[in-house]
Amino acid sequence: MQESLNGRDPGNSSSKAHWFxxxxxxxxxxxxxxxxxxxQEHNPRGMSLDPSKTRIAVDDDGIYVVFVQAVFILRSGSTDTGQTDKRVRLRLQLNTNGTDGIPEDQLVAAWDEREVKDVHDEQIVHLSFMVLLELKKSQYIRVMAKHRDKLDYNTPLSTFLTIVKHSDLQD
Known part of the structure; x- marks a missing residue:
């Protein structure tokens, strides 16, 4: 017989909110x-997307684990400032809105700067981060990316977000 953890049945861990x-x-x-x-790759449990499909809202207050991975494909001619500068500055960040109408704010970011050297040069760049967040029902998260046009949209599941409710908030 299994013992309960914090008054919860350990065999019922699949009931926690999660989404991929x-x-x-x-x-x-x-x-x-x-x-x-x-x-959405699967039906959400305890979360929803807004109509623009850019904001993810949680249904319940809690502590959430968020993991985001983005794969960028860089090719010759895909620089920030044209052909004379061969550098590309990539950025991936997680924003959230505050409670009570506080504007959106950046929480965490990953970035990389690469040089595209050759006409036939192709580079694959991975950016990712994981963060533990306290979110309330009135809050959402939103991922921002610099150079979304260079994200890999063709390889299945190369760029993704997963969010899992870790625990409830304690009063």
């Missing part, structure tokens, strides 16, 4: 740094 999302191409934003659009 994969990247979806979105050409409607023209900014270099802009929101990543998501497509």
């Amino acid at each position: 999302l994969k990247v979806s191409r979105d050409d409607s934003h023209t900014e270099v740094l802009g929101p990543v659009r998501w497509e």
Whole structure:
């Protein structure tokens, strides 16, 4: 017979809120740094996407683990400032809104700067981060990326987000 942990049945751990999302191409934003659009891979449990599919809201207050991975494909001619500068500055960040109408704020970011050296040069760059967050029902998270046009949309599940509720908030 299994003992309960903190009054919970350890065999019922699958009831926690969780979600796995994969990247979806979105050409409607023209900014270099802009929101990543998501497509649900499985039915969500305890979370939802807004109509723009860029904001993920949680249904319950809690501590959540968020892992984001992005794969960028860099080719010749894909630089920040044209052909004279062969450097590409990539960025992946997680934003959230505050409670009580506080504007969106950046929580964590990963970045890389690469030089595209040759006409036939192709580089694959991975950026990722994991963060433990306290989220309330009125909050959402949103992933922002610099150079979304260079995200790998073709390889299955190369760019994704997973979120799991770790625990409830204690009063």
